[in-house]
Amino acid sequence: MDLSKPLDHDGQLSIFTTKSPEGLDLVRHDAAHIVASVVQRLYPGTQVTIGPTTDDGFYYDFARDKPFTPEDLEAIERAANEEIRKDLPFSRSEVTREEALALFGELGEKFKLEIIEDIFAKGARSLSLYRHGDWVDFCLGPHGPSTGRVGVIKLLSVAGAYWRGDHRNAQLQRIYGTAFFTQKELDAWVTQQEEARKRDHRKLGKELDLFAFHPAAPGAVFWTANGTMLFTTLQAAMRRMCLANGYIEIKTPLLYNKMLWEKSGHWGKYRENMFLILDPEADPTLPEEERASISLKPMNCPSHHLFYEMKRRSYRELPLRLHTQDVLHRNEATGVLSGLTRVRQFQQDDAHIYLMESQIADEVARLTKLIAKVYDAFGLSFVAKFATRPEQKIGDDALWDKAEAALRDALEQTGLAYELKPGDGAFYGPKIDFDVADSIGRKWQLGTIQLDYNAPERFDLGYIGSDNASHRPVVIHRAIYGSFERFIGILIEHYAGNFPVWLAPEQARLLPVSERHHAWAEEVAGKMREAGLRVEIDRSHGKLGAMIRDAQLAKIPYALVLGDKEVEARGVSPRKHGTGKEADLGLMPLEAFLTQITAEAEIPY
RNA sequence: GCUGGCGUAGCUCAACCGGUAGAGCACCUGACUUGUAAUCAGGAGGUCGCGGGUUCGAGUCCCACCGCCAGCUCCA
Numbered sequence: 001m002d003l004s005k006p007l008d009h010d011g012q013l014s015i016f017t018t019k020s021p022e023g024l025d026l027v028r029h030d031a032a033h034i035v036a037s038v039v040q041r042l043y044p045g046t047q048v049t050i051g052p053t054t055d056d057g058f059y060y061d062f063a064r065d066k067p068f069t070p071e072d073l074e075a076i077e078r079a080a081n082e083e084i085r086k087d088l089p090f091s092r093s094e095v096t097r098e099e100a101l102a103l104f105g106e107l108g109e110k111f112k113l114e115i116i117e118d119i120f121a122k123g124a125r126s127l128s129l130y131r132h133g134d135w136v137d138f139c140l141g142p143h144g145p146s147t148g149r150v151g152v153i154k155l156l157s158v159a160g161a162y163w164r165g166d167h168r169n170a171q172l173q174r175i176y177g178t179a180f181f182t183q184k185e186l187d188a189w190v191t192q193q194e195e196a197r198k199r200d201h202r203k204l205g206k207e208l209d210l211f212a213f214h215p216a217a218p219g220a221v222f223w224t225a226n227g228t229m230l231f232t233t234l235q236a237a238m239r240r241m242c243l244a245n246g247y248i249e250i251k252t253p254l255l256y257n258k259m260l261w262e263k264s265g266h267w268g269k270y271r272e273n274m275f276l277i278l279d280p281e282a283d284p285t286l287p288e289e290e291r292a293s294i295s296l297k298p299m300n301c302p303s304h305h306l307f308y309e310m311k312r313r314s315y316r317e318l319p320l321r322l323h324t325q326d327v328l329h330r331n332e333a334t335g336v337l338s339g340l341t342r343v344r345q346f347q348q349d350d351a352h353i354y355l356m357e358s359q360i361a362d363e364v365a366r367l368t369k370l371i372a373k374v375y376d377a378f379g380l381s382f383v384a385k386f387a388t389r390p391e392q393k394i395g396d397d398a399l400w401d402k403a404e405a406a407l408r409d410a411l412e413q414t415g416l417a418y419e420l421k422p423g424d425g426a427f428y429g430p431k432i433d434f435d436v437a438d439s440i441g442r443k444w445q446l447g448t449i450q451l452d453y454n455a456p457e458r459f460d461l462g463y464i465g466s467d468n469a470s471h472r473p474v475v476i477h478r479a480i481y482g483s484f485e486r487f488i489g490i491l492i493e494h495y496a497g498n499f500p501v502w503l504a505p506e507q508a509r510l511l512p513v514s515e516r517h518h519a520w521a522e523e524v525a526g527k528m529r530e531a532g533l534r535v536e537i538d539r540s541h542g543k544l545g546a547m548i549r550d551a552q553l554a555k556i557p558y559a560l561v562l563g564d565k566e567v568e569a570r571g572v573s574p575r576k577h578g579t580g581k582e583a584d585l586g587l588m589p590l591e592a593f594l595t596q597i598t599a600e601a602e603i604p605y
Numbered sequence: 606g607c608u609g610g611c612g613u614a615g616c617u618c619a620a621c622c623g624g625u626a627g628a629g630c631a632c633c634u635g636a637c638u639u640g641u642a643a644u645c646a647g648g649a650g651g652u653c654g655c656g657g658g659u660u661c662g663a664g665u666c667c668c669a670c671c672g673c674c675a676g677c678u679c680c681a
Contacts, residue, residue: 158609
């Protein structure tokens with residue numbers, strides 16, 4: 001509520017000021033109204049829809065045939081900021097359903113009429129209107145007292161959006177913007193955005209020579225030697241952890257006859273995301289999906305189920321934990337591909353755990369511990385989210401009731417705090433998603449624990465129990481990194497390219513001061529490589545300063561200066577990555593440095 | 606897939622109203638033999654994303670395609 005609304009009941013009253021986050025959210029809401037009002041003035045005939053605030057600002061969706069150009073955006077921004085200078089008061093009033101329909105009907109606002117009907121259909125008694133100048137919108141509020149309180153509005157971009165988020169509906173034009181109380185706060189935000197762009201994994205991937213893309217293979221990564229080192233180091237770390245925790249690693253085929261996908265349910269629910277291989281013998285007039293006889297796997301689960309059922313299983317084998325890092329292909333829509341975070345070919349640190357129902361709680365507890373251990377090692381904090389059955393699903397409701405109850409109980413027993421995501425489960429079962437926050441506070445969905453009662457039915461999986469009778473196991477799908485590709489993308493941004501020693505593709509660079517120091521550099525490199533470390537010698541004839549600079553820009557954890565003093569002492573002078581005097585660690589014996597860096601090169605989980 | 610924007614040397618970016626492509630870094634060669642964030646000089650490098658069209662003439666204007674970016678829908 002705002003200052004113009006009468007207090008009509010008792011309750012908690014807290015006051016929002018320019019200092020509180022709610023205050024900022026409020027002016028952004030004001031800003032959305034202001035932008036909508038000037039858009040309708042500058043571009044008559046444009047219809048308004050909705051204009052909510054976001055974490056970073058606000059947007060407003062408009063229906064207009066002609067798209068807004070970047071020049072339009074500038075004009076709108078200028079006009080919006082003039083409205084602020086006019087300091088027009090916001091005034092609030094309430095109307096009935098009929099009054100609201102009459103008002104917006106007269107204005108010709110089709111989308112608003114639809115929203116009004118919805119609001120009253122949900123049981124509202126009246127609608128609150130907010131006016132500033134001669135423009136009116138209905139809105140829950142609250143709003144500030146006048147447009148002058150907004151400070152400054154900056155428009156960011158135009159994008160297409162669908163009415164009510166459904167791609168079958170009308171395409172609208174969404175104008176993104178943000179607002180702040182002062183220009184100074186806006187400038188600070190802009191600077192912060194620029195800083196975030198500097199650590200964009202696509203930019204750093206190029207600068208640090210980690211990976212590349214080619215138009216001939218959109219959505220598929222070329223990993224350079226450096227990037228491959230990141231990839232294989234993470235693979236090895238996950239392998240080691242899995243082996244230490246009762247998993248076995250297997251490899252399965254990449255291509256399957258479609259009979260597998262029909263059995264798993266993917267053919268019905270997931271086919272449009274699968275790369276199909278057409279049968280050359282098939283009738284060319286048939287639609288593609290009928291000519292396809294085989295497909296690249298988009299997930300590992302069906303392969304694992306086949307693997308499980310190839311042998312008769314005993315209850316003594318359970319939980320049977322299968323780990324696989326195979327290559328997967330998903331035919332993602334062109335518009336969604338983005339750097340490493342959304343690709344068509346990727347590898348997951350995937351596992352499927354076959355177990356008895358009585359083992360679910362214990363296994364979920366073990367898994368959450370493993371997940372926490374891994375994220376901790378990277379300094380990533382996380383939140384657990386419990387996701388229930390989606391609209392597109394397989395299996396009957398009784399099975400879903402059972403699966404959701406079992407997974408939820410298991411989650412509660414871990415004592416972990418969690419949030420709910422209704423309808424966000426996988427099509428075969430409910431799941432716990434782990435959303436991590438990186439060093440600049442961005443959220444990513446990474447790990448997942450999914451409980452599946454459907455697959456064992458479809459694949460007719462069984463095990464022989466202690467009673468010598470056949471029983472149905474349950475399956476848990478789990479991943480911790482999620483996919484190597486996305487995880488590496490996130491790590492690049494999280495570390496801003498400054499990888500810890502154990503991950504860094506080049507862990508140390510040796511800088512001989514002049515050619516007569518190369519022999520000692522070779523010897524140091526040999527010793528370090530024997531210790532399993534990744535080192536290179538800078539053989540350029542540049543000055544030391546230039547070599548230091550190159551090593552710094554390449555974000556190599558240690559640069560070792562090797563000159564007369566070091567040769568004499570059979571030592572090295574390490575300079576830790578980073579600026580300032582503390583970066584130079586001074587002359588130390590090679591053995592001492594080896595002990596230090598070897599410890600830092602250990603896998604931390 | 607949809608809406609909008611963009612695509613010039615390995616990278617970052619110039620090139621007016623349409624007049625025939627330029628810089629820095631990187632690379633190669635030579636000189637310099639260097640002590641904690643850039644040594645100097647020279648050289649080489651481009652079918653302006655691809656294919657059509659308009660024009661005396663297209664990097665520049667138009668069309669189609671490919672790719673990338675910001676979103677939407679979807680998602681590891």
